[in-house]
Amino acid sequence: MNTLVTKLDYKWIRLTLRRPWKTAATASKARLATLPPGPVVPSKKPFKVELVAGKRYSWCTCGHSSKQPFCDGAHRTKAPGRSPLRFVPEEDATLWLCGCKYSADPPYCDGTHKQDFIVSATLHEQADP
Template sequence: PFPVELKAGKKYAWCSCGHSKNQPFCDGAHKTAAPGLSPLRFTPQEDRRVLLCGCKRTRTPPYCDGTHNQEAVQGARL
């Protein structure tokens, strides 16, 4: 997971494809690397420190839910 400080009212685009060089945020890499995917856009209602998902398998995007600890994720080929 990526610990980040989110600012209320600021627009964010969370990378859902895993190809961004600006993780956990989108840099547009999906346009060529994963054309069927798009970022998850969100705007927090309050300032807060959160963990954003890095494995891209969370059930609560864009937030980390611990899925990265599962055997299937840990054993995935890179």
């Protein structure tokens, strides 16, 4: 019987037994390192918006858009890894969309902007085009 380990066997063994000594702490650090950065705060107040039923909207999640509260594509260069939250209202409505980007119920304002970490946050200044 041939006991030599072929390149394919070696690769299979290496992938199967990949880092058995990896600790949970190391694993979470690796995951955190790949998370996109948190949003900047473009406004400390929500935006009152008239939404049209059936129309597709893209709510900015990175805070870099100059068309707040909607996306202008700025995340592609200023916040890679983030993407807008797309939604389609079922009926015409006037709603308050989150401007601080930290609402727990995006894209809607849930009052999070009244919390200390938003009140004391530095407002993000839009760069001139």
